[in-house]
Amino acid sequence: MKTLVIAEKPDMGRNIAAVMEPRAKNNRTYIEGEQYIITWAIGHLVGLAEPDAYDPKYKRWNIKDLPIIPESFKIVPNPKTKDQLKVIGELAKKCNQIINACDAGREGQYIFALIQQQLKLKQPVKRLWISDLTPESIANGFKGLKDGAEFDNLTKAARARSEADWLIGMNASRAFTTKHQTLLSVGRVQTPVLALIYDRQKEIEAFESQTFYEVKAAFSQGTLQYTGVWQGDRLTSKELAEDIAARVQGRIGRIASYEVKDTRDYPFKLYDLTLLQREANAKLGFSAKKTLDIAQALYERHKVISYPRTNSNYVTEQNIEPMHKALNMLKATAYQAMAENADPSRVHKNNKSICNPQRVEDHHAILPTLKKPGTLSKEEQQLYDLIIIRFLSQFYPPAEYKQHTVITQVERDAFKTSIKELVSLGWKVLIQQDAERKPARSSKKAKDDEEEETQEWSGKSFGLEEDKPVQCVQSEAKEKATQPPKSFTEGTLLKAMESAGKSMENEELRDIMKDSGLGTPATRAATIERLKKVGYITMQGKKITVTQKGRSAIELIRHAGVELLASPEMTGQWERRLNQISKGEASSEQFMSNVQRFAVSIIQKVSTQQAAPPSMFGDEHSPSSPRTGKRSEGPTGTRTKAASGTAGSSKAAKTGRTSSAASTVDTRVKTTLGSCPVEGCGGHIIEGRKGYGCSSFKSGCTFVIWKEFAGKTISQAMLKSLLSQGRTQLLSFKDERGHPFKARIVQQRPDSGQLRVEREQGS
Secondary structure (H helix, E strand, C coil): CEEEEEECCHHHHHHHHHHHCCCCEECCCEEECCCEEEEECCCCCEEECCHHHCCHHHHECCHHHCCCCCCCCCEEECHHHHHHHHHHHHHHCCEEEEEEECCCCHHHHHHHHHHHHHHCCCCCEEECCCCCCCHHHHHHHHHCCEEHHHHHHHHHHHHHHHHHHHHHHHHHHHHHHHHHCCCCCCCCCHHHHHHHHHHHHHHHHHCCCCEEEEEEEEEEECCEEEEEEECCCCECCHHHHHHHHHHHCCCEEEEEEEEEEEEEECCCCCCCHHHHHHHHHHHHCCCHHHHHHHHHHHHHCCCCECCCCCCCCCECHHHHHHHHHHHHHHCCCCCHHHHHCCCHHHCCCCCCCCECHHHCCCCCCCCECCCCCCCCCHHHHHHHHHHHHHHHHCCCCCEEEEEEEEEEEECCEEEEEEEEEEEECHHHHHHHHHHHCCCCCCCCCCCCCCCCCEEEECCCCCCCCCCCCEEEEEEEEEEEECCCCCCCCHHHHHHHHHHCCCCCCCHHHHHHHHCCCCCCCCCHHHHHHHHHHCCCEEEECCEEEECHHHHHHHHHHHHCCCHHHHCHHHHHHHHHHHHHHHCCCCCHHHHHHHHHHHHHHHHHHHHCCCCCCHHHEECCCCCCCCCCCCCCCCCCCECCCCCCCCCCCHHHHHCCCCCCCCCCCCCEECCCCEECCCCCCCCEEEECCCEEEECCHHHCCCCEEECEECCEECCHHHHHHHHHHCECCCEEEECCCCCEEEEEEEECCCCCCCEEEEECCCC
16 A cells, blocks of 8 residues: 655645656646655644534623633534545545655644544554755655654644634633624734734823934044034033034044944844744835745745745754755856855854754754746745845855944043944845846835934045044034834834743743744734734834724723733743643643633633723724624624634634634724813713714714824824823924924814914024
8 A cells, every 4th residue: 555645735745746756647636656645735624613513502602601611622624625635535545654744843733633633544654854845855854754653742732722722712702802892803922912012002102202402523633534423411402502512613622532343244144934024024015924925935836945934043964065055056046146256164064153953943044945946026036035145145254344433522522433444345245236236226224213323434444543633623413302112014023023022020931932922933924914804903004003993902901800811921831831742741731721711710800891881982983883793683692704703713723823703894992082171071082083082972072183283193192181281292393484493282272172383482
């Protein structure tokens, strides 16, 4: 009899067949050769059943029926791919051995385990564990097949993760949804990520910009000119700043101190998936999902990169020789000039910035394979370029600089100068060459919150003579303002997800989270997409903003006393235990028992929570009754079509880790921002799309403050100042001729919401 090989996806199966059975017959859903029959899953073919599979009463969402805790979890085939599952079952009858060739990781292990369970496969199992789909890796992997039993603990960990997510997602989502009569999706990963976005947006809204002044001076010594920034306490007085600028203008100064250090910028680490997604978002504007999809195509369809869903930036000793071979391959491609100038001796097993086996778990960093790129789409080429430049940079020396730090003294005033003088481009020549071989395109260099104090210096060398005087040839007092925290982009959110938990007080949890964060490289993009789909976040260009529904979801969860649901701490606790289960150091049964107790406590706390008032729900300005999707029969009744969800389904189990109580229905929970100032009204101020208005508008209250006024956007922090004090803090404006002036926005009449600009005296 033959051996059945089950790959995770069709392309992987075809790649294996090309190596192990090159003369095999292709039968569309499987490939049969003399020794092997190769077939494939299509992601998850089987998933956890929905609650109504345990009891029909769960079709109706009722908080009295919670918690839902199955004695044993049922699994069901995915209706969309049940034919492929049937194919695997029929093929298995013809084979006396099975090879699990799903992705080498926890989720790949789970995909196979569910197929094995559903089809009741009894054949002995071997495990193919490889990190890329090159012919060499496949051939070597088949030579070194492992016994399937070696991965039993990993299977237990994967199963525990999925079932625990189901318990929390199903119970928490149904509890919050039925209690507050609007669809609220809750999940172990998505909710803490939403909390990150919510907290950042609250910081931005509460931020009050402060005006300060910076004094810059230009100095000359012979033909050399440089600039320095005045050193001292932050200047909040315009007059004082102008006095300093005036008193140093044209004066002779001296070099109080001068320090020069040799510095090096080493090549950045090789890409893992999250780092690649961050770079592609910043440089190419790709969403996290788009980057993942393109990288997967480069891996599966074009076979030009290694497995992309990796969390490692390093390689093992076994990867060093293939890296050298890939370098030689690139010499016969469009990257020839870059590859020819590379130094192979820089990539070796003792270079710990590249080769660090202890930092490689399931998969090594993303690398080019030995296959030359054929015809790639524009976006595929752009992403491949990023990967190749990062790969080639490892074969180049560091960029070298001289760091000059100068303190220039003009009588009692000191000015600091920091200059980074380029000595040798090193690996950064690749960035220059890459830009030269592409069509010119305009780009704006991202600025930090405040201007860089370090000046880049290239061309002639920088050098001062300490014992010679300098002259202040120009000085200027410049008005500046403190900047609020920046809104998340997908790239910066990915970084925050990756580093979530690093500020935890619990040292053990912090150590667990430092290498995992929220979600996995393979699921983070799906989590962000999920938050968009359920209406919790929206995109404004590249910026992510939390919607009113997202705000209210976090506030309701935190006010219920289950803050752990919105904290990375729970993920840290879970990942620690799951890691122990995968190593045979902890019991999956005990883990699940603890998760069940937590699910029960969630229900108890939400049940006693005060229901959100009707004024917090509805479309934009209107506090109308909530909608829970098509076919809804009431807030605690029928499981609606929109809310039927997939938290227990295999797809969500792999990607979203979210609950079933989610839909694309645009139902928003309104947060009260203050009391209506109209005498006798008794309503509350809530946020709409274009303004802040009274919840009692249906009763005739006309109070509204529009968000856009006099060229300014009225933030929630400004609104609260207007409601409590009748005016905002001092703001910067420009008159019709473009001249700046200071003013406040004030309420013309406290009970109307009408605003006017009140110019500061002397401004």
